[in-house]
Amino acid sequence: MNSDYSGGGDPAKSLELLWGLQSRPTRGPKPALTVERVVEAAVRIxxxxxxxxxxxxRVADELGVGAMTLYRYVPGKGELLDVMLDSVYAEFPRRPVEGNWRAKLEEVALENRELYLRHPWMLYVATSRPPLGPGLMAKYEYELEAVEGIGLTDVEMDAAVALVNGYVHGAVRSAVDAQRVIQSSGITDKEWWLAHEPLLDKIGDVHTFPLASRVGTTVGQEFDAPYDSDHGFAFGLARVLDGIAALLADR
Known part of the structure; x- marks a missing residue:
């Protein structure tokens, strides 16, 4: 269960920070920081x-100031998280793509994947109440452009973008979790399977589990591992786009 979620602070204060509407600090010494520097430090951590x-x-320590100093710029952790998310959404490259809707939506998926891999902490933040900042709005606008004018209603356009983004989120989180296991254990998946091969040979009865034995062996030989995240991502994304193509064909 996620313990971090966007929209957990004061919405009005978050929107002020996101859109640069807040007043500059007037009390105390001359401001030594900016909201941007605070957010950059938080994202870096x-x-x-x-x-x-x-x-x-921890952010205050990173910036070399007292913790109370930060509250002159950001009201609290909830608002800080909202601005952190929007700042990384603003990194979304929004590259122009030649071709049809499928090529454009595939690029949307790849760009989202790159963003998650660059900032994996994003995968563990619930965003049912997203920070409605300029970064997120520009990202959403770009994603909708991929399916504009192809025969979907506005509701279906939103659902198609959400479907692709939801697939990317789940696929990348699984890959990141698998990588964390490797880092934590200090051994690769191949090394783990080889170490347990004698036990697996005892329980892997080809007569009792013929399909599992055959398919599992084939996959292991193909990827030298029980799973390949790049192949799995590409295969799953293609099937998601096939589903949207089938919907359009029915029109």
């Missing part, structure tokens, strides 16, 4: 140490 390490105190 989340990228390298994880979201759990990104406390207000």
């Amino acid at each position: 989340a990228d390298t140490e994880g979201l759990g390490a990104t406390s207000m105190r």
Whole structure:
């Protein structure tokens, strides 16, 4: 269960920060920081140490200031997380793509994948109440352009984008979790399977589980591992796009 979620702070204060509407600090000494510097430090910590390490105190230490100083710029962790998310959404490249809707929507998926791999902490933030900042809005606009004018209603356009993004989120999170297991255990998946091969040979009865034995062996020989995230991602994305193509064909 996610313990971090967007929209957990004061919505009005988050929107002020997201759109640069907040007043500059007037009390105390001359401001030594900016909201942008605070957010950059927080994202840097989340990228390298994880979201759990990104406390207000930890960000203050990173910037070399007292924790109370941050509250002159960001009201709290909830608002900070909203701005962190929008700042990385603003990194979305929004590259122009030649071709039909399928090529454009595939590019949307690949760009989202790149973003998650660059900032894996994003995968562990619930965003049912998304930060409606300029970064997110520009990203959403670009994603909708991929399916504009292809025969979908506005509701279906939103659903198609959500379907692709949901697939990417799940696929990348599985890949990131698998990589974390390797880092934590200190051994690769291949090394783990080889170490347990004698036991697996005992329970892997080809007569009792003929399909599992055949398919599992074929996959292992193909990828030298029980699973290949790149192949799985490409295969799954193609099937998602096939589903949208079938819907359009029915029209």
